[in-house]
Amino acid sequence: MNKRDHVMNAILVGIGLGALVDPSGGESTAQAMLMIGVPVLLGALVPDIDTVMGDHRKTFHNLPVLVGFVAFPHAFGNLQYVWIGIVTHYVLDVAGNTRGIAVFYPLLNREYGLPIGVPANSHAADVVTLLITGAELALAMAILYGLENGWFQTIPTAIDAVRPVLGL
Ligand SMILES: [Zn+2]
Numbered sequence: 001m002n003k004r005d006h007v008m009n010a011i012l013v014g015i016g017l018g019a020l021v022d023p024s025g026g027e028s029t030a031q032a033m034l035m036i037g038v039p040v041l042l043g044a045l046v047p048d049i050d051t052v053m054g055d056h057r058k059t060f061h062n063l064p065v066l067v068g069f070v071a072f073p074h075a076f077g078n079l080q081y082v083w084i085g086i087v088t089h090y091v092l093d094v095a096g097n098t099r100g101i102a103v104f105y106p107l108l109n110r111e112y113g114l115p116i117g118v119p120a121n122s123h124a125a126d127v128v129t130l131l132i133t134g135a136e137l138a139l140a141m142a143i144l145y146g147l148e149n150g151w152f153q154t155i156p157t158a159i160d161a162v163r164p165v166l167g168l
Pocket residue numbers: 001047048057061089093
């Protein structure tokens with residue numbers, strides 16, 4: 001997708017996540033939107049650095065880059081939420097655009113995309129971006145609701161159950 005659609009997606013995701021995390025509607029909601037929205041927007045700009053450095057849709061459009069940004073806050077205590085912008089950028093390129101991304105780069109050069117999506121310069125690109133943004137926020141809402149209601153409490157138990165099998 002083009003930069004404009006990535007920026008629009010990131011701003012709306014940031015605002016939406018802020019509202020989901022703090023739905024009170026007051027000043028603290030605006031603060032949450034800024035706190036999450038700004039790093040998400042910065043993250044969404046990172047992958048397309050490979051339009052000027054490296055190979056586009058490869059160098060900064062892959063899983064190692066995402067893992068790096070997920071791990072960074074744990075290692076250094078900053079850059080929280082930037083990874084969300086990376087994820088939404090990947091999703092928009094994979095689901096919204098005809099061309100995919102090389103998720104397994106540098107291992108594999110192949111670009112993977114879903115058989116849906118429109119060309120980045122298409123008139124429908126904005127509409128597709130808004131639809132994907134809505135789906136992302138619906139998913140975020142479900143995850144946050146699930147976290148509050150203990151849906152995922154069985155996951156650590158499942159990992160514990162698998163551990164002896166793998167000899168860990
Ligand atoms: Zn991209």
